[in-house]
Amino acid sequence: MNWEKIAQELTQPTDSKIVLLVMDGLGGLPVNGLTELEAAHKPNLDETARRGVCGVTDPVFMGITPGSGPAHLALFGYDPLKYQLGRGILEAMGTGVEVGRYDVVARGNFATLKEGLVVDRRAGRISTEENVRLCTFLNQKIQEIEGIKVSLYPGKEHRFVLKISGPGLSDALTDADPQKEGKPAVPAEALTPEAEFTAKIINRFLEELRQALQNEPKANYALLRGFSKFPSNLPPMSELYKIKPASIANYPMYRGLTRLLGMEVLEVGPSTEEIFETLEKHYSDYNFFYLHFKKTDSTGEDGRYEDKVKAIEEIDRFIPRLWALKPDVLVITSDHSTPSVLKSHSWHPNPFVLVSTNAAADEVSRFTERECAKGALGRFPSLYAMPLMLAHALKLKKYGA
Amino acid sequence: MNWEKIAQELTQPTDSKIVLLVMDGLGGLPVNGLTELEAAHKPNLDETARRGVCGVTDPVFMGITPGSGPAHLALFGYDPLKYQLGRGILEAMGTGVEVGRYDVVARGNFATLKEGLVVDRRAGRISTEENVRLCTFLNQKIQEIEGIKVSLYPGKEHRFVLKISGPGLSDALTDADPQKEGKPAVPAEALTPEAEFTAKIINRFLEELRQALQNEPKANYALLRGFSKFPSNLPPMSELYKIKPASIANYPMYRGLTRLLGMEVLEVGPSTEEIFETLEKHYSDYNFFYLHFKKTDSTGEDGRYEDKVKAIEEIDRFIPRLWALKPDVLVITSDHSTPSVLKSHSWHPNPFVLVSTNAAADEVSRFTERECAKGALGRFPSLYAMPLMLAHALKLKKYGA
Numbered sequence: 001m002n003w004e005k006i007a008q009e010l011t012q013p014t015d016s017k018i019v020l021l022v023m024d025g026l027g028g029l030p031v032n033g034l035t036e037l038e039a040a041h042k043p044n045l046d047e048t049a050r051r052g053v054c055g056v057t058d059p060v061f062m063g064i065t066p067g068s069g070p071a072h073l074a075l076f077g078y079d080p081l082k083y084q085l086g087r088g089i090l091e092a093m094g095t096g097v098e099v100g101r102y103d104v105v106a107r108g109n110f111a112t113l114k115e116g117l118v119v120d121r122r123a124g125r126i127s128t129e130e131n132v133r134l135c136t137f138l139n140q141k142i143q144e145i146e147g148i149k150v151s152l153y154p155g156k157e158h159r160f161v162l163k164i165s166g167p168g169l170s171d172a173l174t175d176a177d178p179q180k181e182g183k184p185a186v187p188a189e190a191l192t193p194e195a196e197f198t199a200k201i202i203n204r205f206l207e208e209l210r211q212a213l214q215n216e217p218k219a220n221y222a223l224l225r226g227f228s229k230f231p232s233n234l235p236p237m238s239e240l241y242k243i244k245p246a247s248i249a250n251y252p253m254y255r256g257l258t259r260l261l262g263m264e265v266l267e268v269g270p271s272t273e274e275i276f277e278t279l280e281k282h283y284s285d286y287n288f289f290y291l292h293f294k295k296t297d298s299t300g301e302d303g304r305y306e307d308k309v310k311a312i313e314e315i316d317r318f319i320p321r322l323w324a325l326k327p328d329v330l331v332i333t334s335d336h337s338t339p340s341v342l343k344s345h346s347w348h349p350n351p352f353v354l355v356s357t358n359a360a361a362d363e364v365s366r367f368t369e370r371e372c373a374k375g376a377l378g379r380f381p382s383l384y385a386m387p388l389m390l391a392h393a394l395k396l397k398k399y400g401a
Numbered sequence: 402m403n404w405e406k407i408a409q410e411l412t413q414p415t416d417s418k419i420v421l422l423v424m425d426g427l428g429g430l431p432v433n434g435l436t437e438l439e440a441a442h443k444p445n446l447d448e449t450a451r452r453g454v455c456g457v458t459d460p461v462f463m464g465i466t467p468g469s470g471p472a473h474l475a476l477f478g479y480d481p482l483k484y485q486l487g488r489g490i491l492e493a494m495g496t497g498v499e500v501g502r503y504d505v506v507a508r509g510n511f512a513t514l515k516e517g518l519v520v521d522r523r524a525g526r527i528s529t530e531e532n533v534r535l536c537t538f539l540n541q542k543i544q545e546i547e548g549i550k551v552s553l554y555p556g557k558e559h560r561f562v563l564k565i566s567g568p569g570l571s572d573a574l575t576d577a578d579p580q581k582e583g584k585p586a587v588p589a590e591a592l593t594p595e596a597e598f599t600a601k602i603i604n605r606f607l608e609e610l611r612q613a614l615q616n617e618p619k620a621n622y623a624l625l626r627g628f629s630k631f632p633s634n635l636p637p638m639s640e641l642y643k644i645k646p647a648s649i650a651n652y653p654m655y656r657g658l659t660r661l662l663g664m665e666v667l668e669v670g671p672s673t674e675e676i677f678e679t680l681e682k683h684y685s686d687y688n689f690f691y692l693h694f695k696k697t698d699s700t701g702e703d704g705r706y707e708d709k710v711k712a713i714e715e716i717d718r719f720i721p722r723l724w725a726l727k728p729d730v731l732v733i734t735s736d737h738s739t740p741s742v743l744k745s746h747s748w749h750p751n752p753f754v755l756v757s758t759n760a761a762a763d764e765v766s767r768f769t770e771r772e773c774a775k776g777a778l779g780r781f782p783s784l785y786a787m788p789l790m791l792a793h794a795l796k797l798k799k800y801g802a
Contacts, residue, residue, distance in 0.1 A: 006482075360436060360770065384463040384464060388463055388748075391465070391747075396465065399481075401468040401486075
């Protein structure tokens with residue numbers, strides 16, 4: 001299906017409001033017979049399931065474990081098989097770097113060069129403090145090259161993000177990384193004629209960096225990988241759906257991704273309560289709200305089953321504040337599963353509930369993986385979440401006559 | 402999937418018979434907790450659900466509200482995202498105009514022209530009687546232009562359908578309509594070289610019409626929009642599926658559409674009983690029967706919940722006459738939902754039941770939206786209805802070895 005084309009044709013602006021709460025990595029697997037959701041005491045999430053129509057979703061397709069990027073793209077109606085975010089973009093977003101539509105970003109490693117050979121691709125895993133010092137120094141030393149602004153953003157240990165900003169840049173470049181130790185440093189090479197200017201900037205940057213760091217004992221060079229730009233074919237949500245969307249997320253990755261999709265990224269503190277406070281404060285200013293709750297994923301990733309259960313119980317207490325706003329459409333779901341027993345993202349489908357006066361409640365009365373699978377929405381690709389939300393908010397006109 | 406190609410390859414002619422009853426706009430939403438289907442006393446539809454295997458279908462995809470055209474195309478196995486019927490074709494079918502494979506049709510408005518400007522795009526909404534008089538007059542006055550037959554068919558108020566018939570016509574034309582009042586009349590323009598002859602015919606027609614109507618006080622001109630032909634890539638059902646299909650529908654739109662698909666359109670009166678009488682009368686002459694029941698849609702469109710319940714109860718009494726014929730495959734479903742509370746088509750999935758000796762009945766024993774959602778067929782695109790019917794009628798050979 002060409003959903004984007006249909007969306008542009010069929011969506012109509014209305015005052016109706018949609019609230020989408022994403023409990024990151026929510027789905028789990030049983031420990032002693034019960035998944036985290038089944039073990040949690042969560043009367044309000046269960047009551048939401050009772051009031052709504054339920055189902056389970058596959059972010060990419062059955063069996064595929066998605067990263068956060070594709071899983072979120074699908075939820076917002078962007079086919080994750082069609083729109084792929086480059087590694088540089090994802091690294092930048094995770095590091096909290098704002099990426100504009102015309103910037104090029106890359107993942108960087110500080111490295112050790114000896115007699116022209118890369119002898120340590122991680123510069124002996126220098127400390128994060130060292131990294132911050134080096135990035136600050138380089139940002140003062142190399143501010144621009146031929147009118148192109150250059151900025152380094154330190155990550156953890158030896159990792160950083162390089163962003164270059166200016167007109168006419170391309171991401172069609174090979175990695176400036178020999179991939180293996182003991183090999184000579186390699187320049188970035190243009191893959192298309194349009195990328196030759198960018199290759200020149202990158203290689204000039206690497207040369208200036210090498211000179212600036214020549215007296216460093218370990219981190220005297222850098223490797224650059226995953227050059228990427230914002231996908232030029234990714235239309236902003238406001239244009240695509242004629243909505244005014246706001247993002248309430250505390251983590252850089254989700255803030256960055258939703259900013260790329262044209263959502264207004266609201267300021268929000270780290271506590272769970274602040275998610276709901278921010279929603280309430282801005283409720284009259286937007287008509288689509290994305291709320292992101294991270295703790296269900298991070299506890300799952302760490303394998304902390306009990307803490308994941310507690311995270312579910314923690315957010316459950318705030319659910320009545322969503323009801324109180326009476327949104328035309330309320331959806332509570334997840335981007336992907338993160339079972340504590342796997343300590344990682346997984347391919348298991350996500351529980352999904354939609355509450356709307358334009359939906360007939362089904363018989364599901366518990367918000368769990370297994371109960372939602374019996375819901376009237378059935379099992380469906382996450383990509384349909386957006387058409388469903390827009391439809392129930394009466395924001396979609398009829399297709400054909 | 403390329404179902405048409407697979408169908409042509411795998412279908413085989415057999416004597417087995419398929420009966421498809423489409424209760425238009427059947428799906429609803431609850432009023433006081435019950436949908437129209439849940440409120441209706443319909444023992445025979447429920448018994449059909451008990452005997453069959455159930456599911457729910459999405460006509461286009463989840464969240465999309467279809468018009469009658471795309472919804473029906475999907476049921477007959479034509480992807481509604483691939484085959485789009487032009488506005489002129491749909492208007493013609495709704496007005497009861499027979500459209501051949503080589504005709505071009507357009508929606509017409511009588512309009513008022515003053516000193517070369519379109520001052521009223523609807524000619525003061527002249528009465529339908531006036532419209533009939535004008536069309537009759539023009540049909541006598543302008544019978545053909547350069548060997549191309551020209552016919553006008555009156556609709557309601559100021560609306561009519563223009564049909565031109567002859568070799569070498571194209572529908573690649575711009576609208577002959579300035580779209581706004583106070584602007585000069587515009588000719589139809591060819592969008593491709595092949596359409597230049599058609600543009601010339603249309604513009605000659607408009608000139609002859611203007612001269613013929615010059616003394617009319619209001620309706621002294623016409624605007625033409627949505628030039629369209631039958632989609633040339635739409636293969637007839639008989640070829641595609643090797644069946645002999647008959648259509649039993651009283652409303653022009655459904656008669657027109659099924660004629661376009663190559664079905665034999667049987668004569669049938671307006672009463673519900675006549676649908677079943679016509680089926681019984683012709684049962685030995687065809688092996689695929691499409692039965693159309695309109696009242697569930699029209700009552701839904703009007704927001705008459707009680708009358709929609711009664712319409713369901715009315716047709717329920719005739720269901721045993723379908724059983725008595727012992728078709729190899731009996732399917733009862735809908736093209737799209739039309740909840741009374743929304744007074745319009747909607748995106749909600751359609752209840753679907755298939756009865757066949759080659760199907761294992763599931764546990765569903767009530768023919769309602771929510772019970773069918775629990776059926777063994779699950780939730781699936783309407784596009785699979787046709788492969789399912791053909792398969793259960795043993796009309797589909799094995800795919801691959």
